[in-house]
Amino acid sequence: MSAIDPLRASALGDIPHGFLGRQGGVSTGAVAGLNVGIGSRDDPAAVAENRRRAVAAVLPGAALASVYQIHSADVVTVAGGIADDRRPRADALVTATPGVLLGILTADCVPVLLADAVAGVVGAAHVGWRGAIGGVTDATIAAMVALGASRNRIAAATGPCIGRTSYEVGDEFVARFAEADPETDRFFGAGRPGHAWFDIEAYVAARLAAAGIGRVEMMGLDTCRDEARFYSFRRATLRGEPDYGRQISLIGLSR
Template sequence: MTLEILTSDALSPMRHGFFTRRGGASSGIFSGLNCGGGSSDQSNVVAINRARVAASLGLDAKRLITVNQVHSADVAVIEGPLSELPRADGLVTKRPGLALAVLTADCQPVLFADREACVVGAAHAGWRGALGGVLEATLDAMETLGANRGNTVAIIGPTISQRAYEVGPEFFETFMDETAENGRFFASGKGDRMMFDLPAYSLARLRKAGIGQAAWTRHCTYSDPERFFSYRRSVHEHEVDYGRLISAIRL
């Protein structure tokens, strides 16, 4: 099956893609394009999937760069293929011929580009990373390479939407401790539960940080099992593991 690649005109002409699960070699609960080396899927099959992604971007697999994601605000500046993966949740580069990629399964994949400065970035932004400042840290790191945040575009790819993101009172209090303004990203749920709007929260932070343009593709990972992997859905369906989606951008 052909890979399904979601793109944004706002990131053009940078080659990029938010890859769905369609078109991969994995089977069973990982059926499709599982690119998560940390999953219990067969490592050789994951390697095949990653090679297909790299090829679609015109690169060898070793030039598809990922990091050891830890829900942090740490950002790695990438100069070339890595022999060891740094612990980080953001990546930036100005080197042609490299693709920066993040893995997600409900968390936000965010791709960045300053087309004038020829600097790109990618971030894995779950609620912890977004609250901790990984989006702003990625912009800061891009600026060290010559980017201007006022010229920078950030696109949030497939992520869990508010209608599927139920949270408890402690989660709500964590965000209210940051600022009472965060109340606007929550809607009432059943009982003491609330529904959190992660992409709206991140868009607000990006705009407050002075980015030139920011948007969400409006794809919900939880609600579309044919196209997307979802950690939360796998828990609700009592599955033993889940696949990881990949999103990438290159110069």
């Protein structure tokens, strides 16, 4: 395996951060690479080593804080690391404490990293379709503001996720979004009868912009199509594979 090479977003400037893929890890088999998924069937020792390597690649010496993700709009404010066996049930984290690295796991969902460099406040959100429509990004921004961030200073970046040409959904899915907001039809493209293609990354970016975030950067990387670089739940499901890995996205503040 190659060395870890975190993807960085120019919008986040010098804030320590990175969207990591599957390169640089010790896991083998179906989850070969940098699998950080505690819920996978991978060897726990391999997962722990991968998580250690991920932290070292982005902010050496930092304390990792992650959550037990449940596809909600719940956000936790943290001031230190969180032990893997004590992760709170939520889908986003915010902090103003230097030396803490916020981690979000994905395998097709949208990882969102946010920062107000002036206030010294950062956030990370795991955004699946339920969290997207439920407002997890809005809740994350509100939690950052509560720590002193300003909406007009917050920058955000959406990382590798399932792309529009890979995310086929049914008409009932489209109807659910249309009921919440009739203007969401622009995020869906016509597919085979009874189906459509959903651009979840563009939808999430639009939610961020609507919440007052002036700079939003989209990485535009499709996890489902790029097997060499990323894990993908949908790809594994379509192939009938017994397990799938998770990649991690990280952001923190230097001491």
